[in-house]
Structures are given as C-alpha cells and as structure tokens.
Amino acid sequence: MSMEMNFSNRISQILHDEHGATVALMERLEQLVTRHKPANPPDTGDRAVVQLLSDLAASMEAEVERHFAFEEEHIFTYLSTMGDDAISAHLTEEHAAIRPLGTRIATLCREAAAQGFDDARWQEFRRVGLELTERMLAHVQKEEMALLPVLEENLDPETEALLLQQYTEEA
Numbered sequence: 001m002s003m004e005m006n007f008s009n010r011i012s013q014i015l016h017d018e019h020g021a022t023v024a025l026m027e028r029l030e031q032l033v034t035r036h037k038p039a040n041p042p043d044t045g046d047r048a049v050v051q052l053l054s055d056l057a058a059s060m061e062a063e064v065e066r067h068f069a070f071e072e073e074h075i076f077t078y079l080s081t082m083g084d085d086a087i088s089a090h091l092t093e094e095h096a097a098i099r100p101l102g103t104r105i106a107t108l109c110r111e112a113a114a115q116g117f118d119d120a121r122w123q124e125f126r127r128v129g130l131e132l133t134e135r136m137l138a139h140v141q142k143e144e145m146a147l148l149p150v151l152e153e154n155l156d157p158e159t160e161a162l163l164l165q166q167y168t169e170e171a
Helices: 010-035 047-081 087-115 119-154 155-169
Strands: none
Touching: 010 047, 010 119, 010 155, 047 087, 047 119, 047 155, 087 119
C-alpha cells in the first residue's frame, strides 16, 4: 500500500503518518508469520524477532489505542456534527473488532519475549497476527481513502487547531 501523501492540515498529516507506521509494522508482522510455518516458530533469541515483538506490544497497547480513541472521541464526533455518521459508525465497528486482536497480540508478544514460542503460543500468534494484519491493513486503507480526504476538505483552521491541541494533550 503506497503511503506517499501530503495533507495541508496537520491532523490529517499526523493520522496519515501514524497509518504509515502501522502499515510498516503490520508488514513486518506478516513477513514473520509467513516466513515461519506452523511447526517452525521463530527464534526469540534473534534480535530482529525481539525488536518486532517489542514494537508490536508497544504499538498495539499505546499508539493504536490512543489513535482509535482520538478518532472516536474527536474526529468522528466532528464528522457527526457535519451530518456524516455512516463512515464514523463503520470505522468504530472496525476499531471494536481490531482492539481485542491488538490487545491479544501484545500479550502474546510479551509472553514470547519472556518465554519463547511454544507450539500453542506460536499457533495463536500466527492466527491472531494474520487476522490483525488483514483487518488493520484494510482499515488503514479505508481511513486513507475516505476519512482523511473528508477532513482535508472540511476542517477549518480553528477546528484543526482545537483537534491538534486535543491530540497533543492526550499524548
């Protein structure tokens, strides 16, 4: 998925940049899972594997949760005031499906980093990782194609400044 876009408003650009980081992380996860078959878990002594587990745990627990909450509490509320509830409702449903997958993969990452992958943990990691990757990549694409252009077209400077302040305060 190409992530080369520039937005005139900072909120759209920040969300876009976060989407790019999430896509890169999901691609790393997908590569790990597809490179290691069900009976061949990765070596958690490998620095690249350890780094991915750490990055995934941190991203899923903090950044995704913060990103989703900000969109739901501020961006989607703003869209609702414009009378655009459909996209917000759809993206909120997707957030609800993705959140538990992100939480679970973060737990599995921490467990694997501490104890390695046993067969059961690796099987679950593969299953959850593939579902998370599929859902997250589709979700980011929808936000890039539908949400960000709407914000780009409709955010006035005052609303953008307010959203930016709210976003930085919640960091």
